[in-house]
Amino acid sequence: GAGVSQxxxxxxxxxxxxxxxxxxxxxxHTALYWxxxxxxxxxxxxxxxxGNSAPDKSGLPSDRFSAERTGGSxxxxxxxxxxxxxxxxYLCASSLVGxxxxxxxxxxxxxxxxxx
Amino acid sequence: xxxxTQTQPGMFVQEKEAVTLDCTYDTSxxxxxxxxxxxxxxxxxxxxxxxxxxxxQNATEGRYSLNFQKARKSANLVISASQxxxxxxxxxxxxxxxxxxxxxxxxxxxxINP
Numbered sequence: 520g521a522g523v524s525q526x527x528x529x530x531x532x533x534x535x536x537x538x539x540x541x542x543x544x545x546x547x548h549t550a551l552y553w554x555x556x557x558x559x560x561x562x563x564x565x566x567x568x569x570g571n572s573a574p575d576k577s578g579l580p581s582d583r584f585s586a587e588r589t590g591g592s593x594x595x596x597x598x599x600x601x602x603x604x605x606x607x608x609y610l611c612a613s614s615l616v617g618x619x620x621x622x623x624x625x626x627x628x629x630x631x632x633x634x635x
Numbered sequence: 636x637x638x639x640t641q642t643q644p645g646m647f648v649q650e651k652e653a654v655t656l657d658c659t660y661d662t663s664x665x666x667x668x669x670x671x672x673x674x675x676x677x678x679x680x681x682x683x684x685x686x687x688x689x690x691x692q693n694a695t696e697g698r699y700s701l702n703f704q705k706a707r708k709s710a711n712l713v714i715s716a717s718q719x720x721x722x723x724x725x726x727x728x729x730x731x732x733x734x735x736x737x738x739x740x741x742x743x744x745x746x747i748n749p
Contacts, residue, residue, distance in 0.1 A: 550735060562726065562739035569735065578736065608678065620668040620687060620732045626680035 521545065523627035525611050531633045532601055540596040540630045544613030551594050552614075552624060553586060557607035565609075568594060569616055601634045608632070637662045639727050639740035646745045648717050655702070656712040656743050658727030666732035669710040671701065674724040674742070683725075686710055714745075722747045 524543040532538050544551050553565040564578040568588040579585070583601075588594040598605055608631050612624040638661040648654045660669065671683040686694045686701045694701040702711040714721055724744050728737040 552736065554737075561741045562728075562737075564736040564738070567735050575735065610680065612680075616735075620666055620730060621685055622668070622730065622735070623670075623682050623685065624737060625682070626672075628677070628679050631678075 523611055523613050523625055525609075525627040525630050527630060528628065529631045529633075531635065533635050534603060535600055537597065537599045538601055538632065540598075540609050540611075540632070542594045542596070542611030542613075542627060544592065544594070544611070545625055548613035548615055548625070549591065550614045550616045550622075550624075551588055552612040553594070553596050554610045554612065555580075555607045556610055556629070560607075562610070565596070598632075601632075603634045606632055606634045637664075637667075637729050637731060637738045639729055639738055641727055641740035641743050643743045644741070646743055648745065648747055650719060650747050650749050651716055653713060653715045654717050654721075654745065656714075656725050656727075656745065658710045658712065658740060660708050660710060660727075660729050662708075662729065662731055664731040668730045669701070669703070670728045670730070670737065671699070671710075671712045672726045672728060673721075674726065676723070680726070684712065717747050719747050719749060721745060 551568045567575040583599045586596045608629040610629045611627045614624045640659045667688045669686045673681045684696045684699045700713045724742045726742045727740040
């Protein structure tokens with residue numbers, strides 16, 4: 520398909536385990552974003568990648584969260600030592616980058632993470 | 636810091652009626668963009684409409700229009716002739732010039748009744 524894909528669609532894990540969430544952006548999109556959607560916090564920005572530039576990690580909630588983007592394409596969000604408050608839907612988005620403030624972000628279907 | 640406020644947690648509307656979803660924003664930046672996204676129960680975020688801060692005319696996309704009142708810092712979404720398929724969560728979001736992230740409001744759950 521031509522859209523943003525994420526895997527797995529659902530992930531159930533036990534507290535204290537590490538999890539990896541994957542995002543495959545739209546081909547040709549140089550910008551990639553991770554957001555978290557939870558009941559208490561709404562939609563929160565986590566991290567942003569643009570080409571080979573250093574990522575903007577300003578939204579990561581703790582040092583248990585990390586992300587990488589390999590080859591300027593696929594990204595993996597890793598949560599170490601998961602806690603119950605990490606339960607949420609993790610959304611990935613990608614976009615073209617230009618000078619205009621208009622910059623539509625295309626979202627994937629999300630990964631629903633449940634920490635027991 | 637930017638902030639988006641959506642004051643309507645839930646809205647119930649009869650099919651074929653028009654509906655207005657409220658959004659107010661706060662930023663000190665002069666150049667910014669405002670976005671509306673729809674999130675059906677399936678979970679994907681669907682882009683609906685965009686308004687730039689320097690756009691003089693209100694944006695329209697089919698049945699969607701954005702009532703942009705810059706002085707009041709509001710960017711309400713208007714859906715004309717609502718349909719059952721419009722039932723979903725709706726999010727207002729903002730991006731300022733130079734930043735890449737979107738800042739979202741808390742969302743409004745719209746339910747269209749037959």
